Amino acid sequence: MTLPPSLIDDPATAGALAAVLSAATVGESRLSAALVPCVLRPLLAELGAQVAEGGGTVAVTGRGLGGLRSPETPLDARAVPGALGPLCGLLAGHAVSAVVRADRLPDGLVATLERAGAQVVVGGSTTAPLLTVRGTASPLAPDCGGPAALPPAAAMAALAVGLTAPGESRVALPPALAGVAFDLLAAFGVPVRLEPAGAVLDLVVTGEAETAPAALPADWPVTPVWLAALDHGAGPLTVAIDGPAAAGKGTLARAVAARLGLAYLDTGLLYRATGLAVRRAGGSPDDPAATEQAARALSPDDLNDPALRGEAAGDAASRVAAIPAVRAALLEFQRAFAAQPPDGARGAVLDGRDIGSVVCPEAPVKLFVTARVETRARRRFLELRERGTEVIESRILRDMEERDARDRSRSVAPLVPVADAVVLDTSDLDRDGALSAALALTGARVWAWHHACARADGRAGPPGAPGATDTGSTGDS
Numbered sequence: 489m490t491l492p493p494s495l496i497d498d499p500a501t502a503g504a505l506a507a508v509l510s511a512a513t514v515g516e517s518r519l520s521a522a523l524v525p526c527v528l529r530p531l532l533a534e535l536g537a538q539v540a541e542g543g544g545t546v547a548v549t550g551r552g553l554g555g556l557r558s559p560e561t562p563l564d565a566r567a568v569p570g571a572l573g574p575l576c577g578l579l580a581g582h583a584v585s586a587v588v589r590a591d592r593l594p595d596g597l598v599a600t601l602e603r604a605g606a607q608v609v610v611g612g613s614t615t616a617p618l619l620t621v622r623g624t625a626s627p628l629a630p631d632c633g634g635p636a637a638l639p640p641a642a643a644m645a646a647l648a649v650g651l652t653a654p655g656e657s658r659v660a661l662p663p664a665l666a667g668v669a670f671d672l673l674a675a676f677g678v679p680v681r682l683e684p685a686g687a688v689l690d691l692v693v694t695g696e697a698e699t700a701p702a703a704l705p706a707d708w709p710v711t712p713v714w715l716a717a718l719d720h721g722a723g724p725l726t727v728a729i730d731g732p733a734a735a736g737k738g739t740l741a742r743a744v745a746a747r748l749g750l751a752y753l754d755t756g757l758l759y760r761a762t763g764l765a766v767r768r769a770g771g772s773p774d775d776p777a778a779t780e781q782a783a784r785a786l787s788p789d790d791l792n793d794p795a796l797r798g799e800a801a802g803d804a805a806s807r808v809a810a811i812p813a814v815r816a817a818l819l820e821f822q823r824a825f826a827a828q829p830p831d832g833a834r835g836a837v838l839d840g841r842d843i844g845s846v847v848c849p850e851a852p853v854k855l856f857v858t859a860r861v862e863t864r865a866r867r868r869f870l871e872l873r874e875r876g877t878e879v880i881e882s883r884i885l886r887d888m889e890e891r892d893a894r895d896r897s898r899s900v901a902p903l904v905p906v907a908d909a910v911v912l913d914t915s916d917l918d919r920d921g922a923l924s925a926a927l928a929l930t931g932a933r934v935w936a937w938h939h940a941c942a943r944a945d946g947r948a949g950p951p952g953a954p955g956a957t958d959t960g961s962t963g964d965s
């Protein structure tokens with residue numbers, strides 16, 4: 489299975505980062521030749537790495553973090569612009585001196601290197617700059633966290649410095665690039681985690697750790713290494729997505745399921761169908777006996793009624809959802825779906841209010857998706873208007889606030905982010921951005937899940953995955 493190229497903002501940057509990292513790793517990394525442009529290979533050798541080619545693979549035996557040597561000749565990064573950032577960052581974090589030829593000076597690069605403690609002299613011309621970088625063996629950990637992403641070269645430089653800087657370094661990246669960088673660092677065994685920060689993800693690396701050799705196939709990063717971990721986990725993968733109304737849970741859940749080949753269950757439909765059935769029978773959605781009976785009588789066909797999408801069904805749903813007997817009646821169906829996903833899928837995505845807390849508390853991936861209430865009301869307003877429903881936005885906002893309050897304050901399975909959920913605020917992310925962020929965060933959790941499973945029963949890691957540490961941040965409430 490592959491992820492679409494849209495996941496990767498800049499494959500050249502990702503491939504160059506892989507090559508440069510392998511030069512600073514003890515042991516032999518095996519990278520597909522497609523990832524390591526020919527012109528980059530002599531440059532790795534200048535840094536002291538051994539480079540051997542054959543059979544479509546470039547084998548790089550590196551010198552370890554802190555072990556790079558000063559090159560004797562200028563390093564020519566002109567033909568591989570993506571290499572400039574990670575290369576300069578790595579040099580800045582070593583006690584070496586090097587001259588680097590570039591085809592232009594990327595925004596923020598020099599300032600990032602200087603902030604880390606390196607000395608940088610820029611010579612040459614605008615179209616052919618020459619950078620003299622004098623690095624330091626004790627660089628300062630960069631703190632370039634959100635809310636705005638750094639320009640790519642500066643970001644990759646900050647990440648590379650962070651590998652040798654003591655303590656934690658934080659770098660804000662667009663979600664797609666953050667996912668790729670996370671996957672790569674994890675494949676090299678770097679302690680790393682991801683934390684959502686508005687429209688970006690903060691990638692946090694712990695420096696001075698031992699890296700481990702990686703193996704990256706030609707289809708990386710379109711196929712991230714963590715996807716292989718899916719096939720090495722214990723049982724089906726469950727992705728739990730919870731959050732308030734119109735946060736974008738369903739949109740995200742459907743897209744994640746499609747990309748990863750997982751089944752999808754919109755659990756809100758179960759509550760909506762129960763509420764609607766009771767109302768149609770002339771009953772009250774607050775009546776425990778009638779609602780429990782309706783919940784037990786649900787059939788799969790009831791979930792296809794277009795009326796379920798309306799706000800009236802949403803209101804009835806949140807009323808029946810506060811009745812413990814209704815929740816109990818619907819629980820078994822949801823758990824069975826996660827444990828045995830239909831059509832042989834290797835896992836399932838469930839979205840709702842209590843998936844991470846009650847339905848699937850053991851889910852390895854838990855996302856709490858939220859957004860500002862005005863943004864959510866606007867989204868629902870646009871959605872309903874597009875469907876031809878006459879609606880007033882201020883009324884939607886008010887109803888949504890009431891429904892959220894009811895969902896948050898009910899005594900049974902209230903809507904709250906559990907401690908091990910990642911809170912993803914989609915207010916400043918469009919649909920693609922939210923999907924990239926969710927996939928990156930899922931990857932981080934799948935890595936952690938895989939390693940926990942492997943540790944528990946002594947199995948080997950997925951191909952090319954020697955040992956990432958935990959990742960993925962936890963919810964903040």
Ligand SMILES: Nc1ncnc2c1ncn2[C@@H]1O[C@H](COP(=O)(O)OP(=O)(O)O)[C@@H](O)[C@H]1O
Binds near residue numbers: 731868
């Ligand atoms: N990140 C986003 N940016 C803009 N609109 C979005 C985003 N995510 C979802 N939407 C839109 O908002 C509306 C509500 O999304 P939906 O996935 O149904 O939310 P939920 O399942 O949380 O109720 C839909 O019209 C959807 O297309």
Ligand SMILES: Nc1ccn([C@@H]2O[C@H](COP(=O)(O)OP(=O)(O)O)[C@@H](O)[C@H]2O)c(=O)n1
Binds near residue numbers: 732734735738802839
């Ligand atoms: N797992 C779930 C899913 C929905 N629900 C209830 O069902 C209502 C409708 O859920 P939904 O997910 O279809 O609603 P939207 O977020 O799409 O507006 C919610 O307001 C909750 O009260 C729940 O309690 N638990």
